[in-house]
Amino acid sequence: MIQYDAQTIGYINLFERNTNAKVKDCFNEEEFLVFVVQPENLRKALENHGQKIQRLNLLLKKRIKIIEFNEDPKRFLFNLIYPLKTEIEMVGNTIIIKTKDNKEKGQIFGREKTNLKRIQGILNKYFKLEIKVV
DSSP states (O other), X not given: OOOOOHHHHHHHHHHHHHHOOOEEEEEEETTEXXXXXXXXXXXXXXXXXXXXXXXXXXXXXXXXXXXXXXXXXXXXXXXXXXXXXXXXXXXXXXXEEEOSSHHHHHHHHOGGGHHHHHHHHHHHHHXXXXXXXX
């Protein structure tokens, strides 16, 4: 069971009140405040051309990232690394991300693999899988 501090509970309540989207999880991720929303709730959060999220950005003075949860690890990873369009395969307990070029690979890895570590950490909260980038 996930336990939240008072500040995180406040973030979740504020997000749900303003967007009418149900939050599955919320956490601070360096420069972002990340909300994982229930399936089919992403559209609610982003309606009106994202004006609700822009208002929350100003109100909270933090950048907000929204990820739609999915029970399928491949689909969840796709949502996590969006807008990158990569091919994702599952082999046992490993998810393989196939990139088209070095630019995409660099965006997934990030400087000193910070993005890859962040992606792996978020994925491990819900699925115990290893990520490999090819």
